[in-house]
Amino acid sequence: MKNSNFTSSFKFAFEGIIHAGMRERNFQFHLFAATVVIISGVFSRLSTIEWILLILCISGMLCLELVNSALERVVDLASPEIHVLAKQAKDMSAAAVLVFACASAIIGVLIFIPKWMEIFN
Numbered sequence: 001m002k003n004s005n006f007t008s009s010f011k012f013a014f015e016g017i018i019h020a021g022m023r024e025r026n027f028q029f030h031l032f033a034a035t036v037v038i039i040s041g042v043f044s045r046l047s048t049i050e051w052i053l054l055i056l057c058i059s060g061m062l063c064l065e066l067v068n069s070a071l072e073r074v075v076d077l078a079s080p081e082i083h084v085l086a087k088q089a090k091d092m093s094a095a096a097v098l099v100f101a102c103a104s105a106i107i108g109v110l111i112f113i114p115k116w117m118e119i120f121n
């Protein structure tokens with residue numbers, strides 16, 4: 001299992017993204033939200049630092065969603081039966097996504113609201 005080179009590691013990572021994009025509802029939602037945010041950013045004429053913050057939020061959100069989905073699979077594999085530790089692992093992983101989503105939403109509001117007030121005033 002441990003004889004893959006750099007190219008095949010990249011291919012496996014790409015397969016992971018494709019799999020999540022086809023199977024994971026939350027990941028699909030975050031991809032859609034990221035597209036909306038990027039289009040809004042283009043029309044809002046963001047500064048470089050604002051784009052950097054948005055890219056960090058978007059990529060962080062997608063990464064966390066991928067890790068959360070991966071952890072759910074590992075938990076299901078290790079503990080197909082009901083177990084308190086399985087519940088805690090899944091719930092804490094979901095909580096990590098929630099914390100980052102809240103922070104990203106606040107950053108989005110702090111970036112976009114002043115821009116839109118500037119544009120519409």
Ligand SMILES: Nc1ncnc2c1ncn2[C@@H]1O[C@H](COP(=O)(O)OP(=O)(O)OP(=O)(O)O)[C@@H](O)[C@H]1O
Pocket residue numbers: 026072079080081082083084086087090091094
């Ligand atoms: N093996 C288990 N033992 C105890 N509780 C579990 C177990 N599997 C899941 N749960 C509980 O059920 C909830 C839902 O689990 P599920 O595997 O459907 O993930 P999910 O949070 O609905 O994610 P998604 O919607 O992305 O599939 C978990 O958050 C957890 O609280």
